[in-house]
Amino acid sequence: MSEILTTKVTTINGRFHCRIIDKATQRVKNEMACESRQDVGYCMRYMLRMYDKCGGVSLMADASRHRRDAEDGWKNTEPKGKIWYPNQIPVKE
Secondary structure, three states: OOOOEEEEEEEEOOEEEEEEEEOOOOOEEEEEEEOOHHHHHHHHHHHHHHHHHOOOOOHHHHHHHHOOEOOOEOOOOOOOOOEEOHHHOOOOO
């Protein structure tokens, strides 16, 4: 099975916008923003976990729910700075 998702991070107005993109249609599936580059991992993990929990089929999303760091336990469990969740980002269509 080939991966159907890809991720992308862009800087817009001083924020790091993290996006999950469908490879086939090139449409954004989900988006979050953070003010610190340290929080990019937290945002990606949050979005991929929610995608997998809500029934999305993706090897990358499934792995994000089961990945552990040997020393610290779960990685990126709390954000370091301000986070804008998907419902806080205006959608342009």
